[in-house]
Amino acid sequence: MSAGAQPAGAGATPLSARWSRRRFALLHLSLQAVVVGLCLLVTSFPLPAPDSRYAVREATVAGPDGPTPVRLPATFPGSTPRRINLALSFTAPDKLTEEWSVLTPRFTNAAQVLVNGVAVLDTRRKASNNRPDRNAADMAVIPTQLLRPGVNELSVRLYVWGPLSGFLDTLYVGPDSVLRDAWDWRILLFSTLPVVFSSWQVILALVLGIMWFKRRQETAYGVLAAAMALGALHTFLIPPEQPSWLAGIRAAAIGSAPLESGLVLLFCMLFLGRRLTPLFAALTLGPGVVIALAGLIGGPEMVRQAFIWPGLPAIALCLGGVAWLTHGAALSRRDLVSVLLASAATVLVTCLIRDVLTIAGALPHQRIFVTRMAYAAVMTVIGACLTWRFASALNEVDSFAGRLVTQVREAEDKLRASFAREEQRKHAAALASERARLTRDLHDGLGGQLVSIVALAERSGAHGAQIGEAARSALRDLRLVIDAMDDIDGDLMLALGAWRERTAARLRPHDIRLDWRPLSPAGLPVHQELRPWHVIQLLRLLDEAVTNTVKHANARCITVSFGSFTNDDGAARGRIIIADDGHGFSGRATPQGRGLDNMRRRAGRCGVSLSLDSGPDGVRITLDLPARFPETEIPA
Amino acid sequence: MTASPTDTDSTGAPSGGITVLLVEDDAPTRGRLRDALASEPGFTIREAGTVAEARAALDQTAPDVLLTDLQLPDGHGVDLIRETRARFPRAEVMVISILGDEESVIAAISVGATGYLLKDAFPTDIAATVRDLVAGHSPISASIARFIVRRAQREPDAAARPQLNTARLTPREIDILWGIAKGFSYADIAAHLGLSRQTVPGHIKSIYRKLEVNTRGEAVFEAVQQGLIKL
Numbered sequence: 001m002s003a004g005a006q007p008a009g010a011g012a013t014p015l016s017a018r019w020s021r022r023r024f025a026l027l028h029l030s031l032q033a034v035v036v037g038l039c040l041l042v043t044s045f046p047l048p049a050p051d052s053r054y055a056v057r058e059a060t061v062a063g064p065d066g067p068t069p070v071r072l073p074a075t076f077p078g079s080t081p082r083r084i085n086l087a088l089s090f091t092a093p094d095k096l097t098e099e100w101s102v103l104t105p106r107f108t109n110a111a112q113v114l115v116n117g118v119a120v121l122d123t124r125r126k127a128s129n130n131r132p133d134r135n136a137a138d139m140a141v142i143p144t145q146l147l148r149p150g151v152n153e154l155s156v157r158l159y160v161w162g163p164l165s166g167f168l169d170t171l172y173v174g175p176d177s178v179l180r181d182a183w184d185w186r187i188l189l190f191s192t193l194p195v196v197f198s199s200w201q202v203i204l205a206l207v208l209g210i211m212w213f214k215r216r217q218e219t220a221y222g223v224l225a226a227a228m229a230l231g232a233l234h235t236f237l238i239p240p241e242q243p244s245w246l247a248g249i250r251a252a253a254i255g256s257a258p259l260e261s262g263l264v265l266l267f268c269m270l271f272l273g274r275r276l277t278p279l280f281a282a283l284t285l286g287p288g289v290v291i292a293l294a295g296l297i298g299g300p301e302m303v304r305q306a307f308i309w310p311g312l313p314a315i316a317l318c319l320g321g322v323a324w325l326t327h328g329a330a331l332s333r334r335d336l337v338s339v340l341l342a343s344a345a346t347v348l349v350t351c352l353i354r355d356v357l358t359i360a361g362a363l364p365h366q367r368i369f370v371t372r373m374a375y376a377a378v379m380t381v382i383g384a385c386l387t388w389r390f391a392s393a394l395n396e397v398d399s400f401a402g403r404l405v406t407q408v409r410e411a412e413d414k415l416r417a418s419f420a421r422e423e424q425r426k427h428a429a430a431l432a433s434e435r436a437r438l439t440r441d442l443h444d445g446l447g448g449q450l451v452s453i454v455a456l457a458e459r460s461g462a463h464g465a466q467i468g469e470a471a472r473s474a475l476r477d478l479r480l481v482i483d484a485m486d487d488i489d490g491d492l493m494l495a496l497g498a499w500r501e502r503t504a505a506r507l508r509p510h511d512i513r514l515d516w517r518p519l520s521p522a523g524l525p526v527h528q529e530l531r532p533w534h535v536i537q538l539l540r541l542l543d544e545a546v547t548n549t550v551k552h553a554n555a556r557c558i559t560v561s562f563g564s565f566t567n568d569d570g571a572a573r574g575r576i577i578i579a580d581d582g583h584g585f586s587g588r589a590t591p592q593g594r595g596l597d598n599m600r601r602r603a604g605r606c607g608v609s610l611s612l613d614s615g616p617d618g619v620r621i622t623l624d625l626p627a628r629f630p631e632t633e634i635p636a
Numbered sequence: 637m638t639a640s641p642t643d644t645d646s647t648g649a650p651s652g653g654i655t656v657l658l659v660e661d662d663a664p665t666r667g668r669l670r671d672a673l674a675s676e677p678g679f680t681i682r683e684a685g686t687v688a689e690a691r692a693a694l695d696q697t698a699p700d701v702l703l704t705d706l707q708l709p710d711g712h713g714v715d716l717i718r719e720t721r722a723r724f725p726r727a728e729v730m731v732i733s734i735l736g737d738e739e740s741v742i743a744a745i746s747v748g749a750t751g752y753l754l755k756d757a758f759p760t761d762i763a764a765t766v767r768d769l770v771a772g773h774s775p776i777s778a779s780i781a782r783f784i785v786r787r788a789q790r791e792p793d794a795a796a797r798p799q800l801n802t803a804r805l806t807p808r809e810i811d812i813l814w815g816i817a818k819g820f821s822y823a824d825i826a827a828h829l830g831l832s833r834q835t836v837p838g839h840i841k842s843i844y845r846k847l848e849v850n851t852r853g854e855a856v857f858e859a860v861q862q863g864l865i866k867l
Contacts, residue, residue, distance in 0.1 A: 439737045439739060440739070442735065443740065444707065447735050448662065450734075450756070451662070451665055451734050451755040452662055452664050454756045455662075455668035458759075459664070459667070472756055475756050479736065479737075483779060486779065486782070488782070491818075493819065494778070494817050494818060496819050497778035497779075497782070497816070497817050497818045497820075498777065498782075500778070500819035501819070505754075505758070505761065516820060518820075
């Protein structure tokens, strides 16, 4: 899934369904107002400061026109670089009970603090403190020997090297324990927190970069990774002090904000699926590149100049573009992702305006820059959201793949089943057509001739009766064979039905009745494995039983009973009983006669067990069908 | 193998009893069937050995029963059945089948036959069957019942031939056919379904009538498809 092509994809919640365009616009604007309000509230929250008893505000600045009184915090506009000397004083108690310290909460660019003429604090020693965009504070313990009871001299040498004007916040001199709390807070807020954000940015830059590397079509991820990497670099690089070949590069990296904002604008365009022309990309990234080149060629001083112009306007334009894009997207798409992006842009723009006002001096007596931190925080959140979204997309792909696997398996099963069905159907159709062909052939040839024989035999009187009977029996067998080939779906009852008809017609001239008696309502069980050869064997067996009765038994009635019985193992087994009311085997052919052997053999082949009872009231043959008919003939 | 249309009146009164037109090309068989019918009172038999002779006979008299073979030297019994049904709607048609196989019998049913007779049936059975048919009792075999039921219960298959109008069969009629297919007597079926024994044969005739394919084109197509008619 490309972020560009489907910006409001998996993670987006469509709000458009719930709100009308007008209503949504109103809601969106209210939300942005709340965001702005929250930003202002948070940034105007007073920073922790020590007890005002220890504040040192009154200073005199030495100048060409003599000393001028100044009340801190104060801004010192003027040419750069230069050094401003401030003279202040504080009162120490007569008897020190603990160590005293001096705290400089905010200074631009660097400050050297001297107590009674001895330097106790030089912020230039900690290079990262001197970056104008950091809201650095510094603190030092005043050696006890330096402190005099009563009024002490405090002088500050403020070093200003631009691009911003010099600034010095109220100084605090007091017991270390009183000052340290405020200092710790400031360190946490303005040193540790940016490092934490930057570490996150490093991680996210890595994650997003890897995503982009493995999925090059996700350009938005790549651009965002680049922006994050620059942001991290920016935080961790120390500003140059001594001129060296690295100084320019480091200066350029610190002045990377225009490049970063350009990248953020490009990311927003890609993410929101806007068309990106190479010219636009070049224009967006141009100022940042110019600053980097300035660093490489001209060194730190030129970077400072370039950062003011064209750097700052570029940042403003890019952030403005981001705000325009995201708010436009939020209003037109009305989805959660766009609204979140737009809110992030609002936060950045609010902070930027506040910082610009600070630089312009419209907000006097403070110099706390918030844009960089807000930016880092927002980028971290956006990066985290993107990673979240990526993982969700992966999950979706996983579940989609899972669903697909299930569906494919189901389809395969269905296909297999339908294939098997089709095979079965084809087999049945082939059998049926073969049977039809055979029937037609027999009908046209053998059948017609046998019928003629019957007719001719009948005409030749008593002598022909035997011939006629033989021909009839041949016809019966023909019908039996054809019948057995029919697809009866394992229902032996269907084969028996046709047999009954033939047999009843055959018995009628002999004046023997055929009784049909189901023993259980369900009749015989269905045997799916039943094949034509089983049917032929069983029907011939029955035919032979009938023949025996007709020839020898002198019976008036043959009863065929059939049904299902549950045997010991709980399975339903079929049973067919064929009984006559003749005089049994007494006084004539032994039960071991040839016909009976034949019947036993036929039964054995199909796995049918045959038992025979003969008595003065008739012969009774019981056929117990197997639970399952054998696939091949069982040898006798 | 030809036979001139001749009348054989077992009662001696041509106008009385049941007039049967017997169309069969095999002379011994024809003679056997004729003898079987003639030996019983109440039958007037006209014989034909070819389709042409049968048509000539139809032009002379309207038969009560047409008893015809399907394979004839100059044509097919199916055409004869259809013509007879069209010209004499009150005539009963019975097909003479060697094997009683469903294919030939169903082809005849689809053009209007309401019964079949096996060529090797015993003489007493032959006369009884024809008499029953006239009385409205159509004979049906287990294998034919099975064929019809199977066709009615399977999903419609365009390739299945011959086509039958099984859609019009009622569940009761299908139950009856099942009973017959499984070898139960009319009495058994009637008892099982809560019918009177006498109504079962009527149901069977109604089944036959429903199965008839009504348009001539359809039926010829079916028969050709089946290879029953050799063009």
